[in-house]
Amino acid sequence: MILARYCAIILGFLALGELIVFLTGIKFPSSLIGMFLLTFALHKKWIKLEWVKGISDFLLGNLGLFFIPVCVAIMLYFDLLWDNIIPIMVSIVISSALVILVTGKVYQFIRKKLK
Template structure:
């Protein structure tokens, strides 16, 4: 029963995010909006986090399998990826560098406290 409840919570958030994206025509994918809704609901305590725990653990345990369809889907866009290799590489390296710098600054400030 715990799996059904936790999957239902995740699916409701996903469908709500997709509906919001469809109705507002935002450039943000509906799945991301759904994750933000789920984060908000769990972090504010509207729904206890242990209600979503079972499905989350199941999906994390099988996360490698969940990436297979995405990787196969990328094969359809190999020509587009090849044309934009440099911008993709630069944006990946640049964003990683920014994350590392911010994380380093945050950890440094936290350790000084």
């Protein structure tokens, strides 16, 4: 019964994210909005960490199961992916380089501020 309560909290924030996207019409993943709201509620101590720790540990422990649909989709659309391999690889390389560059610059900026 306790696990159901923990799950209800997580699903409630997911539903709240869905509601916000539906009402506002913004083009942003509702699951991320829900998780931002959950993080905010945890930070403000409106929700205790113990209330969601049980279900989050369970979900993280079984994280591999959530990748099965993605892997199946990749196999189903392999021809489409192969036809577009060059643009995909270019975007992966460029985005990875940008992430490394921005992360390094942010780290340097924060490091200077702390000194």
